[in-house]
Amino acid sequence: MESQSQVLERLRTAFESRVTIPEKFRRTQLTNLMSMIKDNEEQIVNALHKDLTKPKFEAILSEVEIVMNELHCALSNLTSWMQPEYVSKNLATKLDECFVRREPLGVVLIIGPWNYPMQLLIVPLIGAIAAGNCVVIKPSEVSAATDNLITELIPKYLSKDCYAVVRGGAKETQALLKNRFDHIFYTGSQAVARVVLQAAAVHLTPVTLELGGKCPCLIYGRVNATAAAHRLVWSKFFNAGQSCVAPDYVLCSKATCDALVPALRQVLEDFYGSDIQKSPDMSRIVTPKHWTRLMGLLNRTKGKVVVGGEHDEKDRYIAPTVVVDVTEDDALMEEEIFGPILPILTIESLEESIKLTKTKEKPLAFYVFSDESSVVKKVLENSSSGGFCSNDGIVHMALPGLPFGGVGNSGFGHYHGHWGFEAFSHQRAVMLRGWALEKLNALRYPPYSDEKLSWLRWTTSPKSCSIM
Secondary structure: OOOHHHHHHHHHHHHHOOOOOOHHHHHHHHHHHHHHHHHOHHHHHHHHHHHHOOOHHHHHHHHHHHHHHHHHHHHHHHHHHOOOEEOOEOHHHOOOEEEEEEEEOOEEEEEOOOOOOOHHHHHHHHHHHHOOOEEEEEOOOOOHHHHHHHHHHHHHHOOOOOEEEOOOOHHHHHHHHOOOOOEEEEEOOHHHHHHHHHHHHHHOOOEEEEOOOOOEEEEOOOOOHHHHHHHHHHHHHHHHHOOOOOOOEEEEOHHHHHHHHHHHHHHHHHHHOOOHHHOOOOOOOOOHHHHHHHHHHHHHOOOEEEEOOOEEOOOOEEOOEEEEOOOOOOHHHOOOOOOOEEEEEEOOOHHHHHHHHHOOOOOOEEEEEOOOHHHHHHHHHOOOOOEEEEOOOOHHHHOOOOOEEOOHHHEEOEEOHHHHHHHOEEEEEEEEOOOOOHHHHHHHOOOOOHHHHHHHHHHHOOOOOOEO
16 A cells, blocks of 8 residues: 555656646546546445435535536636636737746645535546646545545546545544645635645645635515525525535524524425424434534524424434524524524614624625615625625535635635636746847846836836737
8 A cells, every 4th residue: 555655756756747738638537537427426425325314416416416517617618728828918028929828736635525525525626637737635534435435436537647545534634734735725624724724834835725604694675585494494404504605694683583483494394394304305414523513502502492403413413403592692603503503693784784794704605685686785895705695595606607715714715617727727927039129128238228218118018019
């Protein structure tokens, strides 16, 4: 069995041979990755069910289709992404060829999380392959079944010289981070992100961090309570709330809350039946440790549980739970919940609601539900978040054309579609110059004079010439 250093040496040798550079190679690897997903869809679904009791519907939608859409996007656009990007020139550079060239970074590391263990590992891998890198892939050991499956499949479908899976827990990951990479892409918690950053700083390695945060859902003005309840329940309790972009808490008026709670209760029954624990469409908490953390938050809340609250430790089950009369200093507002618990804070004015969200770190997503476009516009203009979506939840991350990533404590850097290609590329500035116009170039040579400076300022001014 290869050591970590041997794996990295093998990949770096492959990268330095330039085997990953041609478009044909990249396209072949992406096509093979597509075959991997198609050929093993049933195994992927089964692994996700073992790890999270994830329903087939949710597994296909979030872990298979999103990956396939990203692959189609990359394969359809790879040729254009790889083309040089020509830039505007001035008179002094009129005869030069000036462009931006996208080049692969080298050997990159992708560390995946457990909540969407296929999607959140493979989608950045698509960007890294498209950009021409060699990749070390580190699945989450928490989602063990998916970890096993990825470890088995990757060597069967992708080049063993250029792509490798490294497994293990915290100890193995810390050892891995001691190695020099050309880029590190991490999805997970802020606590581990700090460890990743510290390790990367030793080698001055650039990092993309995809984290989370308390994503607010602000409901204000005219709103259809039933429609809002359908979209809120689906986006909050999808994957049992274990989504970094799930609505974390709701801000609304007392009147809206009074209309929303019975609608939420009814929608939950419509979706999952009267005994939700028996529903095949509800996921489970990933591990006993995570279940205990969530129950600790629920037990410490000063709010009132009005929907759900049932739990079963042996089954790692927590019912979709709605808590009202929650205050800003409540236990449920201390950290990202990352589970099927939805606190509702009642605040009467839009301004106060926006103000409260600003007391929290910038979230990965911000949601506003309102029939009034002026409300949506005001919230958009007076908030900051990785992504923004009105009148729905989590769906914005499924579109390859939109960049996905955080800001502030919710992370930095982004990917999906072309953004993923850019994340793993070096944008190299290129000027190809010949020996013409030497008289014009002489303006920059000593002895200096005010006349030379005047002419030089004119020739380098954007006003002098603006051509590609």
